[in-house]
Amino acid sequence: MLANRPPNSYDVAQAAGVSQSAVSRAFSPGRSIAKATKEKVLKAAAELGYQPNAIARSMSSARTKAVQKSGLVGVVVTQLENQFFAKIVHTLSLSLQEQGWQILLFSVESEVDVDPALFELTQYQVDGVIVLSALMSQKVAQHCRNLSTPVVVFNRYIKDLDISAVRVDNYAGGRMAADVIVDAKHQYIAHIAGIQEEQTGVDRELGFCERLRERGATLYQREVGDYTFDSGYEATQRLLNMQPRPDAIFCASDLMALGAMHAARTLFGLSIPTDLTIIGFDDVPAAAWPGHQLTTISQPIEEMGQAAVKTLVSEMENPETPASQQVFAGKMVLRSSSLSDLYAQI
């Protein structure tokens, strides 16, 4: 009688009348084993419902193999509820699974939870880590370096240059927004910034303001939000109560831009873009909805996700790979939330 436990390689070996080593070989692609033996093993395994134990497997291969020690990649995300990040995680997931890695997910409430998450991940011997929009402390960066666990940060800046980063060109995106607004000859130009502690939003604002200045325009007013719909909605109320009223707002995220749009329409009865031009950043699905038609800077998420995986994989495969910083160009998507000059309309 079989014990009440899942079958292991010895059970299969016995059933197939071969050694345990043979079973191991049968399940390891590219190892030397006779075809007949392999078939015998696979047949017995199927009958017993045997599956190799990935945990045990990773324990024994940890010693020799450089890659796929555990086959696990840690993914840390702070705002999974934001469609933008959900989409990235999905992209990463597909891409990693394709290459045989599993995702150990950490969805944390706030930036302060990132550090502990990383420590837990390393206990699980993850072969690599991808951090989405999170502040990694120097301490953790050092910790990962000690463990020689490659890390890639997504849409983030890491002061420590030894860590690879994949991100969109936020500065250039800000400049594009400025051009669209100046082209449309707006007078009272406002900005709703993102979280001040994060470089992402700071760069968007920097590019925006610098380009305004270059084109001879000036920023009329700025407000600060936290990338959420509600913060955009509220900031816009403050802006639109000003005299004179702003006639263009560049928001550091689409969600804030949508908040701005809803506030302008429902609270102030404004028409967009006739009374007010609104520009966002990210190009989330809702930006393209017919009633929104938000002009925004689109990020090549899939491309960036694949680049992140590719970078991580090559660092996992070859620990000597130097860290790299990859910057992707965003694309200005002109929709009808912004007035366009003649040139843009053509």
Place this chain on the structure above:
Amino acid sequence: MLANRPPNSYDVAQAAGVSQSAVSRAFSPGRSIAKATKEKVLKAAAELGYQPNAIARSMSSARTKAVQKSGLVGVVVTQLENQFFAKIVHTLSLSLQEQGWQILLFSVESEVDVDPALFELTQYQVDGVIVLSALMSQKVAQHCRNLSTPVVVFNRYIKDLDISAVRVDNYAGGRMAADVIVDAKHQYIAHIAGIQEEQTGVDRELGFCERLRERGATLYQREVGDYTFDSGYEATQRLLNMQPRPDAIFCASDLMALGAMHAARTLFGLSIPTDLTIIGFDDVPAAAWPGHQLTTISQPIEEMGQAAVKTLVSEMENPETPASQQVFAGKMVLRSSSLSDLYAQI
């Protein structure tokens, strides 16, 4: 000289001048160890940058301990980009982490990828699995039962009654929608159904139609969508081209309802709810946006997420726990996308 590998418990033991067993005990809460010894060990560990290897740990405890064999829980999700599911995953994540479990995430493209995902998960010796909105085949269900891996399906029906399920009462939700529409005395009542192969949407429609009949109303027309914004948008075009035009639409998801709303406004110039009442299902964040104000049935996501975790944990802790079916009541959230009768206005 230390080898170029992370320190293990023997390294720490040597550094602390104790046995390896002592190191193990120092890192296992509640085991018998002298305070002084523990401190010595922790100090040495900190100096060496030692962390227990969770993989190895799970290998040795697999033998004896019933719970936390691997400390891993598999989560399979088909539509992570849908905010509704992203929110569930986030809730599950927090709740599982709190209890010391890690999430092995499988974000798959479609239902057909669920089966292979489950097989991969079991190789990682997950202690349990939560399946979100996915069809589990009988084969996989049987596979998990053989492995005695508990499974909880979220917002799904499983024909196999041995598998626990947590879901909202879709049938009752459909009835609520019918009541709101009949109360407002609508004449031409339409429905945009969800994917026909899934019980979720079928039940919503069933409850809706049955309640209409009970109230002496009839369904004027129905269309079928796939829960996405676009499918709602398109189905609504077909509906609103009818003569006479429907004056109320109940949609099987908020995304489809928002698609309906945008189509009605931008393509037909209709006012909501004056010309058309729209009701959704789920209560996603965008439903509450000022320009949408979508009447919908809200699902108690956090409660349901916690229930799913609680159910899974108790089945992991005690394999004898019988499977349970938990049905949560949805809540009608009246906003201004629906005409309300006097009673509802009070």
Place this chain on the structure above:
DNA sequence: TTGAAAGCGCTACCAT
């Protein structure tokens, strides 16, 4: 091509 045996890092038992 195959089988025997060592060992991955840890926990849990058994003595002491």
Place this chain on the structure above:
DNA sequence: ATGGTAGCGCTTTCAA
């Protein structure tokens, strides 16, 4: 309270 030791399931030498 502590240390020694068996063994979790597998991969990988090493011999045959």
